[in-house]
Amino acid sequence: xxxxxxxxxxxxxxxxxxxxxxxxxxxxxxxxxxxxxxxxxxxxxxxxxxxxxxxxxxxxxxxxxxxxxxxxxxxxxxxxxxxxxxxxxxxxxxxxxxxxxxxxxxxxxxxxxxxxxxxxxxxxxxxxxxxxxxxxxxxxxxxxxxxxxxxxxxxxxxxxxxxxxxxxxxxxxxxxxxxxxxxxxxxxxxxxxxxxxxxxxxxxxxxxxxxxxxxxxxxxxxxxxxxxxxxxxxxxxxxxxxxxxxxxxxxxxxxxxxxxxxxxxxxxxxxxxxxxxxxxxxxxxxxxxxxxxxxxxxxxxxxxxxxxxxxxxxxxxxxxxxxxxxxxxxxxxxxxxxxxxxxxxxxxxxxxxxxxxxxxxxxxxxxxxxxxxxxxxxxxxxxxxxxxxxxxxxxxxxxxxxxxxxxxxxxxxxxxxxxxxxxxxxxxxxxxxxxxxxxxxxxxxxxxxxxxxxxxxxxxxxxxxxxxxxxxxxxxxxxxxxxxxxxxxxxxxxxxxxxxxxxxxxxxxxxxxxxxxxxxxxxxxxxxxxxxxxxxxxxxxxxxxxxxxxxxxxxxxxxxxxxxxxxxxxxxxxxxxxxxxxxxxxxxxxxxxxxxxxxxxxxxxxxxxxxxxxxxxxxxx
DNA sequence: CTGCAGTGTCATGGA
DNA sequence: CTTCCATGACACTGC
Numbered sequence: 290x291x292x293x294x295x296x297x298x299x300x301x302x303x304x305x306x307x308x309x310x311x312x313x314x315x316x317x318x319x320x321x322x323x324x325x326x327x328x329x330x331x332x333x334x335x336x337x338x339x340x341x342x343x344x345x346x347x348x349x350x351x352x353x354x355x356x357x358x359x360x361x362x363x364x365x366x367x368x369x370x371x372x373x374x375x376x377x378x379x380x381x382x383x384x385x386x387x388x389x390x391x392x393x394x395x396x397x398x399x400x401x402x403x404x405x406x407x408x409x410x411x412x413x414x415x416x417x418x419x420x421x422x423x424x425x426x427x428x429x430x431x432x433x434x435x436x437x438x439x440x441x442x443x444x445x446x447x448x449x450x451x452x453x454x455x456x457x458x459x460x461x462x463x464x465x466x467x468x469x470x471x472x473x474x475x476x477x478x479x480x481x482x483x484x485x486x487x488x489x490x491x492x493x494x495x496x497x498x499x500x501x502x503x504x505x506x507x508x509x510x511x512x513x514x515x516x517x518x519x520x521x522x523x524x525x526x527x528x529x530x531x532x533x534x535x536x537x538x539x540x541x542x543x544x545x546x547x548x549x550x551x552x553x554x555x556x557x558x559x560x561x562x563x564x565x566x567x568x569x570x571x572x573x574x575x576x577x578x579x580x581x582x583x584x585x586x587x588x589x590x591x592x593x594x595x596x597x598x599x600x601x602x603x604x605x606x607x608x609x610x611x612x613x614x615x616x617x618x619x620x621x622x623x624x625x626x627x628x629x630x631x632x633x634x635x636x637x638x639x640x641x642x643x644x645x646x647x648x649x650x651x652x653x654x655x656x657x658x659x660x661x662x663x664x665x666x667x668x669x670x671x672x673x674x675x676x677x678x679x680x681x682x683x684x685x686x687x688x689x690x691x692x693x694x695x696x697x698x699x700x701x702x703x704x705x706x707x708x709x710x711x712x713x714x715x716x717x718x719x720x721x722x723x724x725x726x727x728x729x730x731x732x733x734x735x736x737x738x739x740x741x742x743x744x745x746x747x748x749x750x751x752x753x754x755x756x757x758x759x760x761x762x763x764x765x766x767x768x769x770x771x772x773x774x775x776x777x778x779x780x781x782x783x784x785x786x787x788x789x790x791x792x793x794x795x796x797x798x799x800x801x802x803x804x805x806x807x808x809x810x811x812x813x814x815x816x817x818x819x820x821x822x823x824x825x826x827x828x829x830x831x832x833x834x835x836x837x838x839x840x841x842x843x844x845x846x847x848x849x850x851x852x853x854x855x856x857x858x859x860x861x862x863x864x865x866x867x868x869x870x871x872x873x874x875x876x877x878x879x880x881x882x883x884x885x886x887x888x889x890x891x892x893x894x895x896x897x898x899x900x901x902x903x904x905x906x907x908x909x910x
Numbered sequence: 911c912t913g914c915a916g917t918g919t920c921a922t923g924g925a
Numbered sequence: 926c927t928t929c930c931a932t933g934a935c936a937c938t939g940c
Contacts, residue, residue, distance in 0.1 A: 778928070803928095804919065806928095807920080808919075810929085810931060811918070812917085813931080814932055815932095817931090916940105918936090918937085919936085922933090923930105924931085925928100925929085925930085
């Protein structure tokens, strides 16, 4: 680029971490009551906050505070809003994460509705509520909720890592009168309709649409994805499931896209509410599990939007804000309520940075709170989510990870970014690893794991990533492997500067980045090649049909020409006969010299025309 | 066992 | 010079 163009060009630097850093700092200010300019009174409690944050997240606050400019504003929330429901929302406003339990999710939803909290209904409640409460009542119903491989997971409850704990947790949680009440209320669809608001109804409609809507078969678009098509059960495709529900069921859609395993050895987790005698055949529905071959995606903890968020994790890591090193995953034993009280024990936040060395790997299943386990159980037992078990056996886990990797290769993006649940995929993997396998290892908590445990069981794709992740864990990298490849060049170099890495680590990171980039490039290249082949085939077909068309046209013209010659021959004969003329008289040489292109005598073969450049006099019979 | 398709990786060259 | 990207070639795996 010339100097001149440099002067006239406009460049934009966009930081990928700035917004989260700002939000994080605001949250810290809130916790320290710094620069807070509004007090929100809910029931008997009061919360300090920033007007701008509340106003930007809530229509209610926006309306209430727009007319106030002075300091010391106190806003009393209406009676419908409870502290139990408001506090998670406040947390959400500052962290983008909504911590919830089955007990308070309805409360939160109601508060969100009253306060006009944005970005929650569609992305969260519409999806969560029916999942939370429907999955418990009739998981074998034919509605799409049934993962095709639900049966596979079913019998694993006892053997799962959290099996006993989870069931116990579930029972424990259900002892709560509130939970029991809610469960009762919501165990009936009608009751849902009565108690819940319109979102739930909307969701039901959406789910019905999911069943009935015809979807384009994206799997046919490119032969490259034949394997994918096959994995989709030869009938439906990944996109079949995901494509249509663009808006209302965005989250659900994306979760539905999560692959589930077809391996027979994977089992379903039986929640305490699952009817023991569910007909597993009903569960074998291709709808929600187009990726029949796919192994389940580990979801439990981080499926909760208030939990692990790789995005946040990474950005937080980059923001390098060690001062507020959050609770480690090892504190997972504390209750969710305790977390809400200010201890930011979000699992992923253990990835705050190198200054926060507490590893996620210290998270143990038996250290999780009962609420946490229950939420995990709930989320993982959603049939349509095909949520795999945190307790999945090693082969399951390896299948899942490798096949999730395979899913990502479909150039649908590294992960569906719009799904707040799926976004945490990596973190989940990391947690699973941390909780299952790497408790004793020194694995870095920052490693976003796709890998499973037994590299021998990986397929081709997963194998490399498995190895990479294992190496990454050995290297104790302060950021995830995914991040290495996904960052732009500038961000990547910035990240390297931020973290002081050893020579070995640097080499490894560059190697990983190079291979990741090359892997993606190879995919692109192959796809282009296939597209090119496809285009050439289409071109061949087109030319072939054009040739046939021209051949038919030529045949017609030849026939027309023959007829013309026959007609001409008849006229010529008549002329010679009636006038009693010699052929030379009818076809004078002078004329021949003037018009050498005149057709030959009709009695000769008029074809081909080229051979008639010098016409000869016709013979007279 | 063989062939094929799909994939990751490396080497290389161009931008 | 470094980095990125495209692509051919090779090895490997699963079917």
